[in-house]
């Protein structure tokens with residue numbers, strides 16, 4: 406995070422001359438968001454993309470077993486991470502994220518190195534001690550709940566933390582993310598019911614990142630509803646579809662809905678249409694999908710066109726994160742992997758299941 410702030414400062418200094426010339430037009434074009442925020446979002450979106458591409462290279466080099474992640478969800482995930490009320494405990498927002506959440510956790514302050522440690526199953530991985538897949542983060546100090554491999558279980562769990570937050574009374578909210586295909590699970594329907602009961606509504610932001618794919622099954626033919634957001638409307642939940650490939654539209658929608666939830670204590674629903682730029686996971690090859698919109702490239706071009714960012718400054722951001730990713734890889738390479746003796750650590754602590762040998 407410190408690094409991204411530094412970059413934003415550097416880039417804004419370099420570009421301030423051009424930026425001030427076009428200030429009034431860029432304000433309108435960018436929904437009134439400040440130049441500083443625009444550059445910060447660009448910086449984090451690039452950071453996330455470079456990190457994910459580094460993770461894919463690590464997989465291809467045989468230094469990891471599996472990759473799944475978020476290239477194509479940067480314009481959605483970065484504003485989400487920036488807008489969350491970050492901290493530990495019920496006075497702060499709870500994040501129940503899915504496995505494409507790298508942009509969000511980076512925007513919340515997680516480092517590239519810690520993501521690479523998880524990817525390479527290093528004992529130093531703060532999320533799981535090197536015992537889970539890429540992007541399956543957990544950061545208790547940031548209220549980032551464990552990313553689960555079973556789809557959709559995070560949705561009712563988010564209603565649980567929202568219930569506790571409501572009782573605590575500090576206007577914190579719970580936020581849940583997940584994919585479109587996963588909404589076929591009963592857990593998704595359960596969350597709509599739990600969130601919206603009359604008189605017992607919950608301060609939860611339920612979101613779906615609709616990339617129109619569930620592994621290799623396309624959206625068409627799988628849904629009777631026109632939009633997933635329509636399903637929330639049936640429960641009287643404030644609901645909308647947004648272009649999740651546009652960080653400005655995303656930022657403004659999230660800001661408005663988060664304020665609404667804090668103010669009313671009621672839920673809101675956002676379906677964000679996003680890209681899936683490297684297919685489902687390493688299991689399907691993790692190759693670039695060139696037909697899909699690249700939100701990072703589109704946003705960068707807009708900023709350059711408006712004079713908010715120069716070509717040289719943009720290039721520097723990409724190069725800087727390439728360098729940080731390479732350095733982080735070198736560090737992680739030298740770190741050990743977990744040993745068999747620690748397999749039961751943190752698992753069913755103190756219960757009879759703590760040691761399978763005693764079953």
Ligand SMILES: Cc1ncc(C[n+]2csc(CCOP(=O)(O)OP(=O)(O)O)c2C)c(N)n1
Nearest residue numbers: 554555556584585586587588616618619620
């Ligand atoms: C309960 C459950 N069923 C099936 C799977 C296998 N699975 C993993 S990812 C995936 C596709 C999910 O698609 P979607 O919810 O649209 O999310 P996306 O991967 O597109 O972001 C499936 C079926 C699983 N992990 N959990």
Ligand SMILES: [Mg+2]
Nearest residue numbers: 584585618619
């Ligand atoms: Mg999907």
